[in-house]
Amino acid sequence: MDPRIRTHAETIVDHSTRIEAGDNVVVTMPAEAEDLAVALHEALGERGANPVFMNNSERAARAYLRASDADDFETPSHQLALFEEADAFVIARGGANVSEQSDVSPDTNAAYRRAMRPVLDERLEKRWCLTQYPSSGHAQLAGMSTEAYEEFVWDAVTLDWDAQREHQAQMVDILDGADEVRIKSGDETDITMSVAGNPTLNDYGEHNLPGGEVFTAPVKESVEGYVHFDLPLYRKGKEIEDARLRFEDGKVVGHSAERNEDVLTGILETDEGARYLGELGIGMNRSIDQFTYNMLFDEKMGDTVHMAVGNAYADTVGEGNERNESAEHVDMIVDMSEESVIEVDGEVVQRDGTFVFEDGF
Template sequence: MDPRVREHAEIIVDHSTGIKAGDDVVIQMPPEAEDLAVALHELCGDRGANPVYLSHSERADRAFQRASEGFELPEHRLALYEETDVFVISRGGANVTEKSDVDPETTANYNRALEPVKNERLSKTWCLTQYPTSGHAQLAGMSTEAYENFVWDAVTLDWDKQRDRQANLEEILNEGEEVRIRSGEETDLTMSIAGNTALNDYGEANLPGGEVFTAPVRESLEGTVHFDMPLYRYGREIEDVRLRFEEGKVVSHSAGRNEDLLESILDTDEGSRYVGELGIGMNRAIDRFTYNMLFDEKMGDTVHMAVGSAYPDTVGDENERNESAEHVDMIVDMSEDSTIDVDGETIQRDGTFVFEDGF
């Protein structure tokens, strides 16, 4: 076993989740990530925790969705999640486009059925991470060895140092009320964050981490945004997404590729046309785009927004939390001709923050 797998597992157990004696732990991973699962089981044994291993297969998931005529809430799965203290989930399947031929409407129906399961998991301690596989390396345009180095370099960052740097932005957002994002000629979007909470992601729920994120007030978004970086969703690439917002809701949309999939996401439910997350990437160890949102949204010089559900911890008691079966992140490149303003003051210009040299 590569010693970096053991280090990866130790960061998950000790930094990201704090697994302790008596914890009931679900470890859900594809077969390709078995080494990481083995290392996690060993550490659970060391800590006195109780692991259950779920081997997740995209092939099996595809077969089920294509064969089913309808979906019901899986009560047995919900029962397991209700009894679980910690979830560790890894991506890393062999074929990143495995579910590309599942009808988008089918996927939306499936997600609606599983929404209570997702919400139960989000209420617990959880960590989503990545195991480096040749399939993801190919998607990133990298050799397997180079991709392994990329993933484990990002995972094994000095998270205490990263936390301290990101705390500067966390403080600005928690003291602010209105955010304006401008980039190029097409993105000019304002939103309120008043009463909501900005969180510092330094490798806990997401590993790697490297962002500060919050939720906008649900009906506050006004303006337009061009997401100029592509995303992979359900095995298909969506490019050049353009959204226009009025009173928080997406009122018009387009995409340069797979617009039907974008439309299906936006039509999933009432909440899928509202934004549940505003995130600002701050991890400059992630220095290239890899078509993997777990990494791409953390890149320095980027902003991302997610249509769909908001994380409960980011929404203040006086504000409405956007709820949806979807949570789909999309990215804006902020490295050139761009600004982020908070309460009328520019706090980032062309990717450089007000608290950094060169601002």
């Protein structure tokens, strides 16, 4: 086994989820990630944890979704019970075909997400980690050889997370206690939002591995303006290109996309909360320097900002502020490397991708 796989597993267990003896751990991975599953189970055994392994098959999921009547979806009580009893949850992406579910209708996906929302909410209450296994399917999507993609993934996963935390803490200090954030990029993005009272979190490889962002939630009805997400989004096997959203009183009141607009529409029509922003994130991981059509990596890239329509993480909503709730949480990215600024309470804190605390600002 490649020793980097064992390092990956050790990072998940010791850094991301802090597994202890007696912990009940749910592990979900595709067949292509079996080596990581084996290394992870070995690490869990050494620490005295109790794993349950679930094979995540995109083919099986596609078959179920296409055969089902969307009106009949119900929350699976047995799966909910599993996560109620769990202490930690680990999921790895890495299937063979990233387009496996491309012929499942947006309406079906939305109905299924609504039914699964209680399961998702329960999972998010636990210690959890989402990570990536460098499969050939994702390498192909990224336009890289399998070997190059392996190096890309494992270099990102094994970053010095203490140093990354300290670097990002500088931006956390700027946002914590702030009121208004304004994002401007070119002629098609000018959006403002309040973050007053909402905590800013420092993601350094815990819930997401790799990490590399700071993020918070906008005050629900404060978002105003328009945004062009000029980097594409790969969603259930379909690429959404050049998504544009327009907000009034926090709500999406207009949207378009150059490609697969129907998929974007399906996301926004999932439920009422899907038309509001649940997250503002700022990418700060300079080691992720290539766009790969994988949001787990792409949203962490330096020189980017991402916003997620849908559910807000509870930890990012302060006491007294309304939390946006939705079965969706869909991140979309703005390239901030040129003709772009981030303003916090009227002060420019990033210009063309360079932060106020970095050389060259």
